[in-house]
Amino acid sequence: MAQEKALPITIRGITKTYGEVFALDDVDLDIESGEFLTLLGPSGSGKTTLLMVLAGFTRPDSGGVSFGDQEVIRMPPHKRDVGMVFQNYALFPHMNVAANIGFPLKLRGMPKDEVRSEVEDALTVVQLEGYGDRGVEQLSGGQKQRVALARAIVFKPRILLMDEPLSALDKKLRERMQIELRHLHEQLGMTTVYVTHDQREALTMSDRIAVINDGRLMQLDKPRAIYDRPANPFVANFIGESTLLPVAEVNGTVTFDGIPIKLAEGDQGIGRLLMLRPERLVFMPEGDSAQFNRFNGTVTEVVYQGESFLVYVRLAGGEEVAVRSVSQHRSLEAAPSIGDEISLGLHRDETVLVSEA
Ligand code: ADP
Ligand code: MG
Numbered sequence: 001m002a003q004e005k006a007l008p009i010t011i012r013g014i015t016k017t018y019g020e021v022f023a024l025d026d027v028d029l030d031i032e033s034g035e036f037l038t039l040l041g042p043s044g045s046g047k048t049t050l051l052m053v054l055a056g057f058t059r060p061d062s063g064g065v066s067f068g069d070q071e072v073i074r075m076p077p078h079k080r081d082v083g084m085v086f087q088n089y090a091l092f093p094h095m096n097v098a099a100n101i102g103f104p105l106k107l108r109g110m111p112k113d114e115v116r117s118e119v120e121d122a123l124t125v126v127q128l129e130g131y132g133d134r135g136v137e138q139l140s141g142g143q144k145q146r147v148a149l150a151r152a153i154v155f156k157p158r159i160l161l162m163d164e165p166l167s168a169l170d171k172k173l174r175e176r177m178q179i180e181l182r183h184l185h186e187q188l189g190m191t192t193v194y195v196t197h198d199q200r201e202a203l204t205m206s207d208r209i210a211v212i213n214d215g216r217l218m219q220l221d222k223p224r225a226i227y228d229r230p231a232n233p234f235v236a237n238f239i240g241e242s243t244l245l246p247v248a249e250v251n252g253t254v255t256f257d258g259i260p261i262k263l264a265e266g267d268q269g270i271g272r273l274l275m276l277r278p279e280r281l282v283f284m285p286e287g288d289s290a291q292f293n294r295f296n297g298t299v300t301e302v303v304y305q306g307e308s309f310l311v312y313v314r315l316a317g318g319e320e321v322a323v324r325s326v327s328q329h330r331s332l333e334a335a336p337s338i339g340d341e342i343s344l345g346l347h348r349d350e351t352v353l354v355s356e357a
Contacts (some may be wrong), residue, residue, distance in 0.1 A: 006034035006191045007068040007158045009054065014063035016049055016215075024050040024060065025239060031193060032207075036185050038194045040202040040266040041212040042238065046338045047195040048247060050212070051161050054193060056080050067159060078107075083152035083190075085162040089144045091136045091151075097123075098132035101150045108155065122150040125184065129299040149181075153188060160185075160192045166201070178204050179226030203227065211235050229269055229352065236275055236354050243321045244273035254353070257317055261293055276346060278324035283336070284345035287293045292345035295321065311336055313344060338357045 009031040021047045039047045051355040052058035054065060056077035065073050072080055091100050102115045103124050110118070123129055126146040135145065145165055165181075166174045182205050186213050196202055197298060202209045203223045211226065211234070213220040219231040229334050230236035232246055247256045249272070255260045256274060262330045276295075284294055300320065301312035323344055325335070336342055 004135065005158055006189055007268055009159065009191060009193070010066040010338075011050075011054075012064045012066075012067065014050070014053060014060045016046075016053065016058065022215045024053070027063070027212075027215070027217055029210055029217060029220065031191060034189050034191055035207040036194065037193045038196060038202040038206040038209045038211050039212060040196060040199060041218075041237075043197055045100060045197075045212045046215040047212060048163055048195070049215075051193060051195055054159070055082055055161055057085050069278045081159065083155070083156050083157035085145075085148050085152045085160070085165045087149045087164040087167055089168075091144060091147060093136055095136065097128070097134050097136060097139070097147050098134065100136060100147055101132075101154050104151060104155045119150075121225050122154040125153065125187070126150045127180075138357045140171050142177065145177065148186075153190075153197075158190055160188075160190045161195075162192070163192075163195045164197070164252070167198075174201075175204075181205065183234060199344075202254050203239070210271040211238065214240070230275070230354055232357055233273060233354060236273075239241045241278050241322055243319060245276065245319055247272055247353070249275050255314075256293075258315045261351065262291070263351045263353075264349050267352040268351045269355075271353040273354040274354045275354050278322040280346065281321070281323040281325065282345045282347075283325065289345060291348050293348065294350070295344045295346070297321065297342065297344070299336045299338050299342060302335060302338060309335060313342060314354040 011027055011029040013020065014024050014027045027050065039050060041047050049058060053060050054071065056075060064071060069079070092103065098119050099273050102119045105115045105118055119132060125131060126149050128143065128146050128150065131143070138149065139147065148165070159198060166177050168175060178201055194205065196301055206223055208222055209226050210218060212221045213234050219235045220228060224236060230239065236242045236244060245256050247254050254263060262275060284292060295315055297313040297315040299311055303310040308324050308326050311325060313321050313323065315321060321344060
């Protein structure tokens with residue numbers, strides 16, 4: 001059931017207020033045909049509101065939305081040809097699996113035996129062959145989510161919207177479903193807008209990520225670019241862990257605490273905040289450090305996390321920096337302890353400057 005015609009989505013100047021609250025504040029966003037785009041942001045940032053505007057359940061105060069060449073802002077939800085998966089599944093409890101999945105087709109007046117065959121196809125796509133006669137209440141959380149997904153794709157929509165569809169599942173199943181949904185997207189090819197507050201999920205699944213906060217678009221880019229080149233402090237802090245050190249620029253030389261910072265050749269970003277990510281820092285031995293920037297401090301916390309440990313270090317100026325170190329059981333005694341004076345190194349090729357806003 002591959003998709004013949006995916007559609008691009010054009011979002012222009014969308015604003016939605018609830019009283020004093022700007023749920024969406026002048027959002028522009030271009031979603032490419034067939035891409036998997038994730039809206040990523042903290043709780044209350046406006047993700048669901050934007051998805052509901054796309055689905056047609058929420059009318060914005062101003063702005064426009066087009067699917068392909070067609071302006072849809074005044075079009076009711078059922079005419080938009082959009083499949084939707086909700087966080088809480090929203091299945092009909094009194095219907096069996098096949099009836100749930102076939103519902104959108106029945107609504108469209110499709111003959112019974114065609115419905116049956118389309119439902120079979122959809123069950124195969126979500127790997128639930130033979131489950132048609134089961135009661136919905138007999139299913140596990142993961143199976144319910146597959147049924148909800150099958151119902152969303154059974155009528156071959158050109159756009160698929162998903163609002164935190166995996167958040168009710170436990171971690172292992174969630175991670176497996178992330179990969180499955182990604183494969184399914186590649187198989188079906190419909191333009192997909194996926195909502196999550198989970199940055200790792202967004203990094204795993206997306207072609208591009210739109211980071212939003214307070215109803216505003218903070219950055220739109222591919223996962224690696226979002227992680228490696230955050231456009232502002234919000235993105236640097238929300239995705240991964242980071243400390244941003246304020247640097248000064250004196251006669252073209254970037255300094256921190258009066259000491260020149262060795263920067264990457266070419267593109268290291270622009271801005272006045274030097275980004276330190278835990279996994280990009282190393283414990284620095286004494287001596288030669290021609291390629292490294294050195295930061296001295298005192299260990300304030302050591303957190304064991306199984307595959308690695310996280311060591312928090314307070315620098316002379318009071319800034320707290322975390323460094324991640326892979327734990328190998330034979331060298332565990334080499335882990336620093338609270339109170340140790342240590343040096344952290346940041347290779348010049350790892351330097352990234354983030355702008356303040
Ligand atoms: P998210 O999905 O990112 O958690 P939402 O889009 O649900 O965020 O909400 C964005 C903001 O709009 C929040 O401040 C929320 O409280 C507010 N909001 C959303 N829906 C309504 C509503 N129906 N009535 C009042 N306020 C709302
Ligand atoms: Mg939401």
